[in-house]
Amino acid sequence: MSLLGSSLAPVALAFAVLDASRSPGDLGIILAARMVPLLAFLLVGGATADRFSRRTVLVYANLGSALTQGGVAALLLTGHYSLLLVASLEVLSGVLAAFTTPALRGVVPQLVGKAQLRQANALLGSTSNATKVLGPSLSGILVVAAGSGPAIAFDALTYLLAAGCLARLSLPAGATTSRPSAVLTDIRDGWTEFRRIPWVWVVTVSSCLMNLVQTGTWQILGPTLTKQISGEATWGFVLSARGIGLLVMSTLMYRLMVRHLLRLGQLMSALGALPLLVLGTHLSAPWMIAAAFTAGLGSSVSGISWDTSLQEHVPAHVLSRVSSYDDLLSYIAIPIGQLSVGPFAQTFGGFTVITTTGIAYAAVAVIPLASTAVRRLPHAQADRVQPPIAHQVSRPAPQSPATLVNQAANDGNVKG
Template sequence: MRAGRPAWAGRNYTILTAAAVISGLGHSGALIATAFAVLGAGGSATDVGLVAAARTVPLIALVLVGGALADRLPRHRVMVAANALSALSQGAFALLVLTGEPRLWQMAALAALGGTGQAFFAPASEGMVLASVSGEHSGRAFAVFRMGMNGANIGGAALGGALIAAVGPGWVLAADAAAFACAGALRAFLDVSGVPPRTGGEGMVRALRDGWREVVSRPWLWSVVMQFSLVNAVIVAAEAVYGPLIAQARLGGPGPWGVALGAFGAGTVAGALLMTRYRPRRPLLTGSLCVFPLALPSAALAVPLSAGWLTVVMGLTGVSVEVFSVAWMTALHQEIPEEKFSRVSSYDWLGSLAGVPLATALAGPVQDAVGLRAALWGCAGVVVVLTAAVLAVPDVRRLARRAPDEVGGGAPDVVPPVAEGPAAG
């Protein structure tokens, strides 16, 4: 133990976690502030959606390039540059809101710059966090990291909402710009003396092709990425489009719905806390079993359950999501070579994001065609069917946690199906 830190939490890990908490506090509030800035400038709900889409599109389009770049250049430099771009774009957004009446195209352009920064930051970040600790402590370290991030997101959203009411969205956007600048400055002090130099000699296309080969050569990897390309899409459609409709018609309006979403956030913190102690023998099996509860919110809205029971369901779902997230990242860290980690992570990000814009665009037409309750039951069914299909992949069930000296991205360590008790222990 050093200065109150566990022995495994070294300087780099502490810097990365502190920077993530700072940027999370700013950014979660800024997402709310952006919507109110658009509305304050006379925009409609459609305009709010357009600005949100302007951020998402470059994130989807450039995340593979960001992953390849992070494996060719020092990852901490990619992260600092991405933070600088985000700070500049949010600072300009804040200046527009505070000094005049921003136009829709200006807000969309600045949101797109922020999405570009995220596209380069995200794969590099995932490659850095787990590289900062030994394999023995990777699961616990990532759980603590996620706990800090989730807590910052919850606190930042609450603080951001209060500040928007008190001083307006422009100042919240300015605070987000300052948070990005502070986080980038912290990451600039990462100690990379022990990291092998990256030459960046191979071309971008070849780097992306190598990353793709890493994905398709592992059935457990591409099956889960494909699963979440649809699971994430239907969950976002259910919670972003259908949830508010059910809340308005049956649950008492936005207040109870906001409480339920808050319970989900609290559940993610509880799940991360659980994973600081729990180290499943088969991380993918444990994580995949925890995907089944992601169907519960859609089912609860379809019934619909009362606001109180919906809050309980959302809290339990948050726990399940976090158990999966930590188990998934633990498996990636164990099986993927460090020098290719960001590229593989970028394909994971692409799969998770690619279907979301289409799903949210189709949510309304699907509801009109089959009805709201049927659409929600359909969302729940997609989660259950796809998760069952992934569990049919042998490597998902058998991939085992290895000893620290065996971690290095080799062939998966698949446990033979011998009689040894429950698999997910």
């Protein structure tokens, strides 16, 4: 439910800010306003998700997000856009997201057994990616026909519906525990575990560099340059094509058996450079849509392989904390990229910047494959005969090494 509304929101917010301010710089500030507090509170969010009920964390985070998105929608619907007010609401939204992301990864192993993690992540990916297929295109049409406010108002409503669904979620007894240790101690223990696993931090560093060069460029120059080439509505179709690619591959990943799942994910992630290169060379809308579809295929494999690898090989009781360090270090450079895109585009030109970004992104994506730990990490399900999922759904979370939905979301950032 939440992702259904969120699939409309990026297109609506981007054009709302661009139309109201006429400045890509305002959009960069608003996006950074959400990202900075998300980064600042991720470690606290991870410790909270490992300490308390993950269901409770998710319910309250979704309720809060409904309020913040509702506030943004109200400003747009009443014609009272203000950079300060919208940015302030996005700050609160970022804080809430910091508690949501680590909890989501930790919930999956509480609902299914270790042998079903890849299938579970593939099903989750298929469900969430399906919302991205029609959402952005509908949002692009809605922006043209009625404005940005209604799309963001719908996003706020879906957060409320999501909170209601999560409130009914039944987790196995004893799957989460409340410990007397201090939050700072929990955070330090999470860092120790994160640092102990070579393949985790190698891929995380690569993701940091990928997000540095790609996310801000895609979020800001993507809609700006697409509008110059073929109009506002095309950007929605580009995002929908990417969503179709995500959906197709996540469906295939349910059946695909690979001995080295993480290795495949890193190779496929390099396909994310294609939309940047196509847009940078002024190719027409059909080429942009095809490139976005291909990038979606790669992003889906990358996201599912990463979530499954974490859940299979990271101990369940520290999974949310390790995930929070992964997210923090992966996303920490995003605000730098978002704030830098505008000045770089003004100095060198938007098409030059996005082409250079595409080349750098492809190179950085394959760097982790130089690590033996990444190349040879085994997929725990590769040699197993899978029992029916229905036999596993009520199992408690594994206590031995095991263990998002991704988003490779429309925002375009890596692992989320």
